[in-house]
Amino acid sequence: MKIVIINYGAGNIQSIKFAIQRLGYEAVLSHNPEEIRAADKVIFPGVGEASSAMRKLRASGLDILVPQLKQPVLGICLGMQLMCSHTEEGDTEGLGIFDVDVVRFSNQVKVPQIGWNQIESLNSPLFEGVDEKEYIYLVHSYYAPVTKNTVAQSTYGVTYATALQKDNFYGTQFHPExxxxxxxxILKNFLDI
Known part of the structure; x- marks a missing residue:
């Protein structure tokens, strides 16, 4: 199986690569469109600020490529947020894969949310064999509200989407790695899809 982690300069990609190695697979880091297109599975990471990450995607043409991919694609953290229509962070247009706008947590909660939280309402092959209320690790100041594409949710001042799915596209707000x-x-389930 050929696994490509998109390397566009906005991701904590080594920890994802190591997590995949622990599962017994090798992943390639690449920004080459042909290599990404030829992959069996694509992981779209993201750490940092949305507008600068989108600028990097546009500069390499990956903003056009990613929404056209036909194989399973997993967006992680900012990667998932960039797969949405828009984010308030830097007033940034996203890739439009998920029809939802990402918004900032209110001042009623400590921002960013850093640490462990429970996921529930699990409804995707990503969560095969994962129990309701399991704990996952998050670091974020912005979130996707619950919509028809929500396949897992958490609560932090508000109930929000911790995972999204539409067709071959999957996204997790949390860091599975x-x-x-x-x-x-959850990573193994993605690789088994």
Missing amino acids: KSSATGSK
Whole structure:
């Protein structure tokens, strides 16, 4: 199986690569469109600020490529947010894969949310064998509200989408590569899709 982690300069990609190695697979880091297109599975990471990450995607033409991919694609953290229509962070237009606008947590809660939270309302092959209320690891100041594409949710002042799915596209607000055994199971489920 050929696994490509998109390397566009906005991701904590080594920890994802190591998490995949722990599962017994190798992943390639690449920004080459042909290599990404030829992959069996694509992981679209993201750490940092949305508008600068989108600028990097546009500069390499990956903003056009990613929404056209036909194989399973997993967006992680900012990667998932960039797959949405728009984010308030930097007033940034996203890739429009998920029809939802990402918004900032209110001042009623400590921002960013950093640490462990429970996921529930699990409804995707990503969560095969994962129990309701399992803990996952998050670091974020912005969130996607619950919509028809929501396949897992958490509560932090408000109930929001911690995972999205539409066709061959999957997204997790949490970091599966940092979410212990539960995260490993979710990554393995993605690779098994």
